[in-house]
Amino acid sequence: MRHQLAYLGVAYTVIWAGIAGYLVRLSLRQRAVERRLDELRGPDRSTDE
């Protein structure tokens, strides 16, 4: 039974790790893109104003 629970535990961990990892990756990419957009817009705004 311990053997079965080990496989079950690994399977559930793989699922949560996969989904959580993807969410973290999306979040990091989103932040990086928004930071870069802010950098690009910053000087534009100052020259336009």
Next chain:
Amino acid sequence: MSPPTTARRTGTGTGTMVLIALVAVGMVVGIAAIFFWVPTANCLVPGVADGQPCFDARPDYIQHIFYMHVPIAYVAYLAFGVVLVGSLAYLKTGRRRWDLLAHASAEIGVLFTGLCLLTGMLWGRPRWGTFWTWDETLTLTFVLFLIYVGYLLFRGLAADPTRGARIAAVIGIFGFVDVPLVHFSMVWWRTLHPAEVVINPAGPQLPASELITMLFLLVVYTGLYVALMLLRTRLGRAEEALAEAEAALEERPPPRAHVAATP
């Protein structure tokens, strides 16, 4: 020239956050049902109804993987179905939003197919004595995974994004042919993979508690797919805005060099 501001800086929408919270609650409820409601004994024998004695009443915790594996597989089908629709619409209309939808869904579909393969392997090792066998269903699922990994790689490596998106759309359309092959391989051939017990010509072949738990988790995983799609398409829009902003910056003439007045 005004700055390109096609993308608004947006936080994660309230709707998305509510959906993620509902998915998290749904997962907890689903796991509670798996461990405390459905029978732990091996009752997954077609025709065995709730209340009837199982042939093999030993605890069968491995079967708990099934309640995650099957909804994950269905959501992967759904994701590739959305890739098909998005790709067809993009080729017909040329609108970027369809390409964005297809791209986002392909990425999530690859994630779910990968999870489906891994959970299947972890189910198969104690059942079959091996993590992997080149069975028809397993092989076709692996091919499906490779097709859409190829789709994503192609998009990432294409020098011309527009041409890359059009060719990726063709891959996305033809790649979908493998989805019914994966599903019906369990019906057409005597594969090692267990037969389809939910979408079955003779009706669902599961006791009520197991069927309800599985269908509930199917709804929860579909909600998770929608939440991931909302987040991924938001990122896609931000990336497009960034690409436009960078292109506009390159097109802008360089500032004139200061010419000192001659005396």
